[in-house]
Amino acid sequence: MTGRFISVFNIVKPYSIWKKHVLAFVVITTTPLIAQANPTGFGTFTRDTNTIAGSIASGTYRTAANATGKFKVTAGPSNGYNGSSVTVGGNGVEIKSDANTTTDKDKFTYTITITPDDITSLHTIKIGQTSYTTGGNSEIARQTLSFTRNTQINLPVQATVRENPDVGYFFGAMGDYFMGKKLAGNSFSSNNTLSRPQLRFDSSNGGDSGLYYYGITALNGSGNSSSFTPTTNANGQVSFASGQKRGTLPPTPTFTNILKETSTNPNNQNTYAALNTSTVIPNNGSYVSYGVENSKSNYVIAVRNAESVTLTYEGIMRGNSALEADVVGETYNEWISFGVESEPLYTFSGTVFNDNGGIDDNNANASTIGGMYNNADYFNGIFNTTEKGITGSTIRLVNDCANPTIEYASQTLTSTDANQIGKYQFNILPSTIGNRSSVCIIETRPNTSYPIRTSSEKKTVSLAASTYNYPSNDFGRVIDQNAALVLTKYQYVNNCPPTLDYTNISNTPADDPNTGFSTKSIDNIEPGRCIAYKIIATNRANLSINNFVLQDVLQEKNVNNAIVTSKLANPSYQASDYATDSVAIGDNGTVKTVSLILDPRTERSFYFNTKYGTTQSDTANTP
Missing domain, CATH: 2.60.40 (Immunoglobulin-like)
Structure with missing residues (x-):
C-alpha cells in the first residue's frame, strides 16, 4: 500500500479517492527506486534484453558468494491491481503491484524460478517485502507459499523464517484495533507506537480474518487522539460518527471488543501469534504479514534448495482507512521481493558400472583369450563411454576408510532411468564434515550379480581448500564370465x-x-x-x-x-x-x-x- 494520511477523519468523503491517487504519485517521485530498502543480501540481478516468453522478467543473478544462475518471474492470477512493474539490480528483484480501488479482495501471485549454473553451491530463494523501495507500506495480508525442489542437489527443499524482527506497525494499515489503548475510565488513546514482529501465524485458516481497521477518533464521542471518550448506545456499543466511517467495526463493538488484545467477539486475544525465526513453513502453507512501512520491513523467508517459489498474496483486513464501504482485503500499491543467496556445497558423485569394455554380457566367455578381449576399455577400472551403469549397489559416504565411525550419507542405486542407472551423488554441507582433510566413499553389493571388482571398494577423497565438487568417484564390476x-x-x-x-x-x-x-x-x-x-x-x-x-x-x-x-x-x-x-x-x-x-x-x-x-x-x- 502506498503511504496515506491517517489522522485526519473530519474531511469530506470525496477526499478518499483523491488521497489514494495523489499520495501514490508523491511517494514514487520523492523516493528514488535506486535507494535500497531492508532487507539486504538478495544478490545482484541482471535483466535480459529480451524477456523469456511468458514471464514478466528474466535474466541472470549472482549471489554475494559469487554463485551464479538464471532466473525468471511469472505472474499468476491477480485481482484488484492494475498491472505490475519490476525492478532489478544489486539487491534482488522487486515487484510492485499497482493499486486498483474499484474492487476489494485484492490478490496477486508471482513465481520465481531459478536455474543454478552448477551444483557446487546450495542456492536459497529469499522473500522480503521490498528490496529497493523505501516509500509506501504493506497491508495485512495472507501469504501462501508453495515451492519445488532443485533436483540437481540431493537435499530436501525447506522454507523457514530467517528474520522476523520487531518493527513499528503502520497505523494507516493496522488502525486502532491493534494500536489503540484503553486509558482510565472510558477513554482511549489512538495510534500508539507498537513495535512487534511482522510475520504471524495464519489464524484465519483460510477464511475470514476477524481483523478490523478503524480509528478511535472517527467514533461518536469527544476528545483527541491522546484521550478520546467514545459514546455508546444502550447495548454499550460504539459507532462511527456521521460522515466519519473509515473502516469496519467488530460485530459487537463494545469497549472490550474494539481492541484486539481484549476482544472476545471474535476471540482474538491470542490469535496471529508471532512467527519465531527458524519456524518451518510447509509447502502450500500460509502465514500473515502485518502492515509495515517499506523502509522498516525487514522480514526474510528463506526457501533452501528450491527450484521455484510461488507466492500468493491476498489482503484480509476488514475495512480500510480511505473507504467508507465495508470492504475486505482492499490494498493499494503492494510490493514483494525475491532474492537468491548461496552457500558452498560439497558434491561427491560417480557411477557403479559394468567394466566390460562394451562386450555384451551374453557373449562373455571366461576362457576366451584375445579377440573381443583385446579391448583397451575392458577391465581397466575406468568408466568408459562404451560402458553402462549397473543397479543394486549401496554407496556410503563416511569419515574415514580405515575406521568409518561416522556415516554422512548413503544411497542405494535403484534407478531404472537409462541416464541414471548406477549413478550416485551426495550433496553435503561443509558444516556436516567439519575440518576434515578427507572423506571416504564405500561401495557394497548385497547380491551375487557382478561379483568381481575392477576397482577398490573404498575411495579416499582428499579435500582441497575452496574445492567443493568431487566427481567421477566410480566403482567398476564385472560378471564371472568377464573375470580377468x-x-x-x-x-x-x-x-x-x-x-x-x-x-x-x-x-x-x-x-x-x-x-x-x-x-x-x-x-x-x-x-x-x-x-x-x-x-x-x-x-x-x-x-x-x-x-x-x-x-x-x-x-x-x-x-x-x-x-x-x-x-x-x-x-x-x-x-x-x-x-x-x-x-x-x-x-x-x-x-x-x-x-x-x-x-x-x-x-x-x-x-x-x-x-x-x-x-x-x-x-x-x-x-
Missing part, C-alpha cells in the same frame, strides 16, 4: 626322468598328452608313471592382478572320486616361484606359489611333475 584371470592347464605323460626341459616340450592344440603338453584327457595311464603339468595364468585385463597365488590340489584316493593318489615328483622348475608351505617332493597336497603380480595383458607359465599312483587297488600307494 584365465587359467589353462596342460598335462604330459612321462617316465619320471631326473630332468625335464619343461619349456621345450611340445605344446600345441593337436598334441597328444603322451607326446607333449595337451589339454586333452589321458587314457589308460599306467600306475607308476608321471604326469607333468603346465598351467598358464593369463591376465587378459588392463589392470595388474596383485597378490596372485596359484594353488593346485593333487588328487587323493577316495577324494572327489579319485582312484589313486598323486604325489609331487622331480624335477622341479623355478623353485623360487613356490611358497614354503607348498607340498614337498614325494608328498600329496597342494602345489602353491608365492604371491606374485601379473601385469596387464600378460601371461605366466608354471610347471611341476607328479607321480601317478603305483596301483589302482585299495592297497596303500607308494611313489
Whole structure:
C-alpha cells in the first residue's frame, strides 16, 4: 500500500479517492527506486534484453558468494491491481503491484524460478517485502507459499523464517484495533507506537480474518487522539460518527471488543501469534504479514534448495482507512521481493558400472583369450563411454576408510532411468564434515550379480581448500564370465626322468598328452608313471592382478572320486616361484606359489611333475 494520511477523519468523503491517487504519485517521485530498502543480501540481478516468453522478467543473478544462475518471474492470477512493474539490480528483484480501488479482495501471485549454473553451491530463494523501495507500506495480508525442489542437489527443499524482527506497525494499515489503548475510565488513546514482529501465524485458516481497521477518533464521542471518550448506545456499543466511517467495526463493538488484545467477539486475544525465526513453513502453507512501512520491513523467508517459489498474496483486513464501504482485503500499491543467496556445497558423485569394455554380457566367455578381449576399455577400472551403469549397489559416504565411525550419507542405486542407472551423488554441507582433510566413499553389493571388482571398494577423497565438487568417484564390476584371470592347464605323460626341459616340450592344440603338453584327457595311464603339468595364468585385463597365488590340489584316493593318489615328483622348475608351505617332493597336497603380480595383458607359465599312483587297488600307494 502506498503511504496515506491517517489522522485526519473530519474531511469530506470525496477526499478518499483523491488521497489514494495523489499520495501514490508523491511517494514514487520523492523516493528514488535506486535507494535500497531492508532487507539486504538478495544478490545482484541482471535483466535480459529480451524477456523469456511468458514471464514478466528474466535474466541472470549472482549471489554475494559469487554463485551464479538464471532466473525468471511469472505472474499468476491477480485481482484488484492494475498491472505490475519490476525492478532489478544489486539487491534482488522487486515487484510492485499497482493499486486498483474499484474492487476489494485484492490478490496477486508471482513465481520465481531459478536455474543454478552448477551444483557446487546450495542456492536459497529469499522473500522480503521490498528490496529497493523505501516509500509506501504493506497491508495485512495472507501469504501462501508453495515451492519445488532443485533436483540437481540431493537435499530436501525447506522454507523457514530467517528474520522476523520487531518493527513499528503502520497505523494507516493496522488502525486502532491493534494500536489503540484503553486509558482510565472510558477513554482511549489512538495510534500508539507498537513495535512487534511482522510475520504471524495464519489464524484465519483460510477464511475470514476477524481483523478490523478503524480509528478511535472517527467514533461518536469527544476528545483527541491522546484521550478520546467514545459514546455508546444502550447495548454499550460504539459507532462511527456521521460522515466519519473509515473502516469496519467488530460485530459487537463494545469497549472490550474494539481492541484486539481484549476482544472476545471474535476471540482474538491470542490469535496471529508471532512467527519465531527458524519456524518451518510447509509447502502450500500460509502465514500473515502485518502492515509495515517499506523502509522498516525487514522480514526474510528463506526457501533452501528450491527450484521455484510461488507466492500468493491476498489482503484480509476488514475495512480500510480511505473507504467508507465495508470492504475486505482492499490494498493499494503492494510490493514483494525475491532474492537468491548461496552457500558452498560439497558434491561427491560417480557411477557403479559394468567394466566390460562394451562386450555384451551374453557373449562373455571366461576362457576366451584375445579377440573381443583385446579391448583397451575392458577391465581397466575406468568408466568408459562404451560402458553402462549397473543397479543394486549401496554407496556410503563416511569419515574415514580405515575406521568409518561416522556415516554422512548413503544411497542405494535403484534407478531404472537409462541416464541414471548406477549413478550416485551426495550433496553435503561443509558444516556436516567439519575440518576434515578427507572423506571416504564405500561401495557394497548385497547380491551375487557382478561379483568381481575392477576397482577398490573404498575411495579416499582428499579435500582441497575452496574445492567443493568431487566427481567421477566410480566403482567398476564385472560378471564371472568377464573375470580377468584365465587359467589353462596342460598335462604330459612321462617316465619320471631326473630332468625335464619343461619349456621345450611340445605344446600345441593337436598334441597328444603322451607326446607333449595337451589339454586333452589321458587314457589308460599306467600306475607308476608321471604326469607333468603346465598351467598358464593369463591376465587378459588392463589392470595388474596383485597378490596372485596359484594353488593346485593333487588328487587323493577316495577324494572327489579319485582312484589313486598323486604325489609331487622331480624335477622341479623355478623353485623360487613356490611358497614354503607348498607340498614337498614325494608328498600329496597342494602345489602353491608365492604371491606374485601379473601385469596387464600378460601371461605366466608354471610347471611341476607328479607321480601317478603305483596301483589302482585299495592297497596303500607308494611313489
